[in-house]
Every structure is written in structure tokens, then in C-alpha cells.
Amino acid sequence: MMNNRAFFLAPAVALALLAAACGTDKITVTSPDPNAAEGITVTGQGQVQATPDTGFFDIGVEVTAATVDVARDRAATAADAVISSVKKDGVDAKDVQTRNLSIQPQYDYSKNNQRPTITGYTVTNTVSVKVRKLDTLSTTIDDAVRAGGDAVRLQGIRFEIEDNAKALEQARDAAMADARKKADQLAKAGGVSLGKPISITETQANPPQPVRDAVGLPAGAASTPIEPGTTAVTVNVQVRWAVD
Numbered sequence: 001m002m003n004n005r006a007f008f009l010a011p012a013v014a015l016a017l018l019a020a021a022c023g024t025d026k027i028t029v030t031s032p033d034p035n036a037a038e039g040i041t042v043t044g045q046g047q048v049q050a051t052p053d054t055g056f057f058d059i060g061v062e063v064t065a066a067t068v069d070v071a072r073d074r075a076a077t078a079a080d081a082v083i084s085s086v087k088k089d090g091v092d093a094k095d096v097q098t099r100n101l102s103i104q105p106q107y108d109y110s111k112n113n114q115r116p117t118i119t120g121y122t123v124t125n126t127v128s129v130k131v132r133k134l135d136t137l138s139t140t141i142d143d144a145v146r147a148g149g150d151a152v153r154l155q156g157i158r159f160e161i162e163d164n165a166k167a168l169e170q171a172r173d174a175a176m177a178d179a180r181k182k183a184d185q186l187a188k189a190g191g192v193s194l195g196k197p198i199s200i201t202e203t204q205a206n207p208p209q210p211v212r213d214a215v216g217l218p219a220g221a222a223s224t225p226i227e228p229g230t231t232a233v234t235v236n237v238q239v240r241w242a243v244d
Contacts, residue, residue, distance in 0.1 A: 046174025
């Protein structure tokens with residue numbers, strides 16, 4: 001006589017037998033990954049407004065003449081005057097860098113059904129200047145513009161915070177506080193207790209800097225007013241918290 005016994009099949013075995021009975025060709029059984037990340041993952045952002053301590057501007061010359069030699073000579077003379085001016089105003093040589101140097105032919109397209117003809121050449125020479133003392137920035141720009149004469153082109157001005165260590169610390173604290181606030185809210189809504197941070201990833205955001213365009217200033221003009229304002233130092237963090 002067969003004894004009454006209870007037989008228990010593992011879920012995977014049961015599924016396999018069911019597949020065989022139904023004629024299924026293939027079945028895949030997976031189980032949760034015991035190493036899968038658990039917890040609450042949030043992002044936090046901290047932003048601090050700080051006063052810039054460094055100014056940059058791109059200044060150059062543009063000369064058009066009938067021949068390359070004449071255009072290059074005039075551009076070189078004007079560019080030398082601009083560079084000499086910024087150095088005279090206290091800018092170190094290491095803070096003056098050539099950004100663009102080009103020679104482009106100029107064409108006349110006015111004659112229909114004929115190939116365009118070259119009428120001259122334009123030489124452009126642009127340098128980027130870094131000014132570490134913002135109280136001298138206006139004077140440095142004005143002097144350089146006057147030194148370059150009508151050939152000068154002032155393409156833009158921007159500001160940065162070079163010594164941003166303190167601002168970054170404050171932004172990090174604010175970012176972590178923001179992340180903690182979000183994680184606490186999620187843990188409460190989920191009915192769990194928030195544990196310690198398991199992983200923290202930081203990224204720093206660099207907001208675009210405002211750029212002002214300008215051209216040459218006439219001799220004897222008033223000083224150019226420049227206001228650096230404030231610049232945002234932003235830190236983003238992604239934090240994964242353990243849950244209890």
C-alpha cells in the first residue's frame with residue numbers, strides 16, 4: 001500500500017514540468033540577483049553665488065588690403081600694439097594667448113556668369129587676455145582698444161572664479177542637505193527608515209558666462225563701465241542611501 005506523502009517541488013522544477021506538459025520548446029527561469037543594489041537613490045543640488053575674481057576678454061585686429069603682405073604687415077603692427085598695451089597694464093605674458101590667426105581672400109561676386117575674382121585679403125589675429133586684478137580690467141581693455149586703432153575688434157568679456165575652494169565646500173554641503181531632505185521624504189512615504197549613504201557621486205556644473213560684444217572706442221572716450229556681478233558655483237550629487 002502506497003504511503004501518503006506530501007511532495008513539494010521547487011518553483012523552478014515545477015515550471016520545467018509544466019513547460020514539458022504544455023509542449024513548450026524552451027523556458028528560462030531567473031531569480032532575483034542577491035547582489036542587486038537596494039536602497040533609495042536621489043540627486044541633490046547645491047548652488048552658491050560668489051563674486052568673480054578673474055576676468056577674460058578676447059581682443060584682436062582685422063585688416064583687409066590688396067595683397068597678403070600688406071594686410072599681414074598692418075595686422076602684425078596693430079596686434080603688437082594691442083599685446084604691448086595689455087602687458088604694460090600689468091598682464092603677465094603667460095596670461096596672453098593667441099586664439100586665432102587667419103588669412104582669407106576676399107572675392108567679388110558682382111559679375112554674373114563669371115568666376116568670382118579676388119579683390120584682396122583679410123588677416124585676423126586674436127588673443128585671449130586673462131586679467132587677475134578686476135579693478136584694472138576696464139583700463140586694460142580701453143588701453144588695448146585704443147592701441148589697436150580702427151583695426152581692433154573686441155569680441156567678448158567673461159568672468160570666472162579661480163579661487164573657488166570655499167564656494168565649492170558650501171555648495172557641497174547644500175547639495176548633500178538637499179539629497180538628505182529628498183531621501184527622508186521618500187523613506188517616510190515608503191514606510192522604511194533611512195540608513196547611511198552607500199555611495200556618493202559628485203558633478204560640478206559650469207554655467208555659461210555672460211559675454212559682452214564691443215568694437216573700437218574713440219580716443220578720449222570715457223572709461224568702459226564693467227560690472228562682474230556674481231557667478232554661480234553649482235554642485236550636483238547622486239547619493240544612494242541604505243534602508244532599514
